[in-house]
Amino acid sequence: MTKAIPNILLIYTGGTIGMIKDPETGALRAFDFDNLLVRIPELKLLECNIETTSFDEPIDSSNMKPEYWVEIAEVIEEHYHAFDGFVVLHGSDTMSYTASALSFMLEHLAKPVVFTGSQLPIGDLRTDAKENLITSIQVTALQHYNKPVIKEVCLYFEYKLYRANRTTKINAEHFEAFASLNYPDLAESGVHLKVNHEYLFKPNARKELLVHKTLDSNIALVKLFPGISEALLRSIFSTEGLKGVVLETYGAGNCSTEDWFVALLKDTIIKGVHIVNVTQCSGGSVMMGQYETSEKLKRIGLISGKDITTEAAICKLMYLLGQNVSPNLFKTIYQTALRGELT
Ligand code: ASP
Numbered sequence: 001m002t003k004a005i006p007n008i009l010l011i012y013t014g015g016t017i018g019m020i021k022d023p024e025t026g027a028l029r030a031f032d033f034d035n036l037l038v039r040i041p042e043l044k045l046l047e048c049n050i051e052t053t054s055f056d057e058p059i060d061s062s063n064m065k066p067e068y069w070v071e072i073a074e075v076i077e078e079h080y081h082a083f084d085g086f087v088v089l090h091g092s093d094t095m096s097y098t099a100s101a102l103s104f105m106l107e108h109l110a111k112p113v114v115f116t117g118s119q120l121p122i123g124d125l126r127t128d129a130k131e132n133l134i135t136s137i138q139v140t141a142l143q144h145y146n147k148p149v150i151k152e153v154c155l156y157f158e159y160k161l162y163r164a165n166r167t168t169k170i171n172a173e174h175f176e177a178f179a180s181l182n183y184p185d186l187a188e189s190g191v192h193l194k195v196n197h198e199y200l201f202k203p204n205a206r207k208e209l210l211v212h213k214t215l216d217s218n219i220a221l222v223k224l225f226p227g228i229s230e231a232l233l234r235s236i237f238s239t240e241g242l243k244g245v246v247l248e249t250y251g252a253g254n255c256s257t258e259d260w261f262v263a264l265l266k267d268t269i270i271k272g273v274h275i276v277n278v279t280q281c282s283g284g285s286v287m288m289g290q291y292e293t294s295e296k297l298k299r300i301g302l303i304s305g306k307d308i309t310t311e312a313a314i315c316k317l318m319y320l321l322g323q324n325v326s327p328n329l330f331k332t333i334y335q336t337a338l339r340g341e342l343t
Contacts, residue, residue: 001145001146003143003146004143004146005047005048005049006047006048006049006084006085006140006141006143006148007048007049007051007082007083007084008048008049008050008051008083008084008085008086008087008137008140008141009050009051009052009053009075009079009082009083009085009086009087010050010051010052010053010086010087010089010137011052011053011054011072011075011076011086011087011088011089012052012053012054012055012058012089013054013055013058013059013061013064013068013072013088013089013090013091013098014030014055014058014059014060014061014089014090014091015030015058015060015061015089015090015091015092015093015095015117015118016028016091016092016117016118016119016120016121016129017089017091017116017117017118017121017122017129017132017133018030018058018089018121018122019060019121020121020123021121028060028121029060030057030058030059030060039122039123040122040130040133040134042130042134043133043134043137046134046137046138046141047141048137048141050137051083053075053079055068055071059091060091060093061090061091061092061093061094061095061098061117062091062093062094064090064091064094064097064098066101066215066217066318068098069098069101069102069105069215070105070213070215072088072098072102073102073105073106073211073212073213074211074213076102076106076113076211077209077211080111080209083111084111084140084141084143084148085111085112085113085114085140085141085148085150086111086112086113086114086140087114087115087116087133087136087137087140088102088113088114088115088116089116089117089133090115090116090117091117092117092118092119092157092169092177092178093169095115095117095155095167095169095178096155096164096167096168096169096178096309096311096312097311097314097315098115099115099153099154099155099164099165099167100153100164100165100167100309100311100312100314100315100316100341101215101315101318101319102115102153102164103152103153103164103165103312103315103339103341104165104212104315104316104319104338104339105211105212105213105215105319106153106209106210106211106212107207107209107210107211107212108203108204108207108208108209108210109151109152109153109203109209110148110151110203110205110209111148111150111151112139112140112142112148112149112150112151112152112154113152113153113154114136114139114140114150114153114154114155114156114161115153115154115155115156115164116132116133116136116155116156116157117129117132117157118132118133119173119174119175119177128158128175131158131159131189132156132157132158135156135159135189135193136156138193139154139156139161139187139193142193142195149195149197149200150186150200151200151201151202151203152164152200152201152203152339152340153165153339154186155167155178157175157176157177157178158175158176158177158178159188159189159190160176160178160185160187160188160189161185161186161187161188161189161195162178162180162183162185162186163180163183163186163199163201163340163341165309165311165312165315165339165340165341166180166182166183166309166312166340166341167179167180167309167311168180168181168282168309168310168311170282179282181282181283181284182283182284182285182307182309182343183199183340183343184196184199185199186199186200201339201340212319212322212323214322214323215318215319215321215322216243216244216318216321216322217318218241218242218243218244218321219242219243219244219245219246219314219317219318219321220236220239220242220244220245220246221245221246221248221310221314222236222245222246222247222248223248223280224247224248224249224250224255224256224280230260230261230264233261233264234264237264237268237273242273243272243273243274243321244273244274244275244276244317244321245268245273245274245275245276246276246278246305246310246313246314246317247265247275247276247277247278247302248278248279248280248310249277249278249279249280249286249294249297250279250280250293251279251280251281251284251291252279252284252285252286252287252290252291252294253277253278253279253286253287253288253290253294253297253304254291254293254294255293255294255297256293257292257293257296262296262297262300265297265300265302266300266301269300269301269302272327274303274317274321274330274331274334275302275303276302276303276304276305276313276317276334277294277297277302277303277304277305278305278308278309278310278313279305283307284307285306285307285343286304286305286306286307287304288302288304301331303330303331303334303335304335305334305342306335306342306343307342307343308341308342309341312341312342316334316338316341317334320333320334
């Protein structure tokens with residue numbers, strides 16, 4: 001079999017990787033994508049055909065929103081058959097959210113979609129952008145018998161390839177900005193590019209890509225803290241149109257056993273609002289019922305987020321609400337791993 005040269009589409013959405021310093025204010029802002037390729041002539045040395053496309057107006061990822069997630073999904077959908085893989089350049093601040101959302105939106109994905117970015121702009125002398133971009137392209141181009149090795153949405157940063165919906169941004173300064181505390185790395189870049197094949201997602205090869213574009217953002221993220229007031233929670237839970245809440249609890253999914261608190265959660269669930277229990281800890285899992293302080297939550301019908309990240313929990317909630325899943329099935333489907341996002 002002759003080895004085919006992979007075709008890779010590079011999608012630039014914005015982020016530090018392509019930013020320059022404004023000479024007047026000194027603040028970083030996105031610049032024209034064409035300049036990005038001029039700055040990395042090494043890309044021509046890679047054994048693949050690279051084409052590029054860019055957001056009309058690249059953004060700092062702090063301005064990211066579901067409409068842009070749909071835009072990225074549509075670019076992938078439009079070019080899905082013409083390319084063997086996709087590299088998405090994205091700001092690191094909300095990269096885990098976008099990449100998690102895309103993992104749900106792209107059902108039966110059978111090609112790599114690798115998100116990357118950098119902590120320093122590509123033009124900076126000490127930049128981490130070149131390694132991140134070059135290795136992301138190499139990972140995306142990996143093939144076995146002319147078929148992609150990676151068949152899921154990933155995030156590559158500082159020598160590691162992660163399952164995207166397992167990642168969290170953990171550091172605003174270190175080059176090692178991301179972690180995947182509840183799932184092993186998919187690949188590591190050292191002298192060799194070592195792929196951990198046993199951890200890769202294996203999609204159903206017989207199904208065609210299905211792109212879901214309806215996301216419902218009528219949700220809230222509530223992080224508990226000792227002393228959180230009843231009035232505050234009441235006002236959040238009675239927000240007009242609210243359909244779901246990701247509740248960040250303590251440890252293995254524990255929270256206050258005070259009557260008003262449990263009654264408020266119970267009434268909210270009875271009203272039809274889905275409440276997902278995720279832990280504030282960076283690693284580990286919710287285990288409702290392990291302590292008395294979570295036993296009641298189980299009884300009143302909270303959904304267990306198990307070991308999902310908050311980022312993936314938010315995106316899964318928006319995705320499933322957009323799917324109009326029947327209320328009876330919602331909890332079971334939420335607690336099922338759809339794209340390898342929970343154990
Ligand atoms: N603020 C930037 C962004 O998320 C940070 C980065 O790219 O790393 O767009």
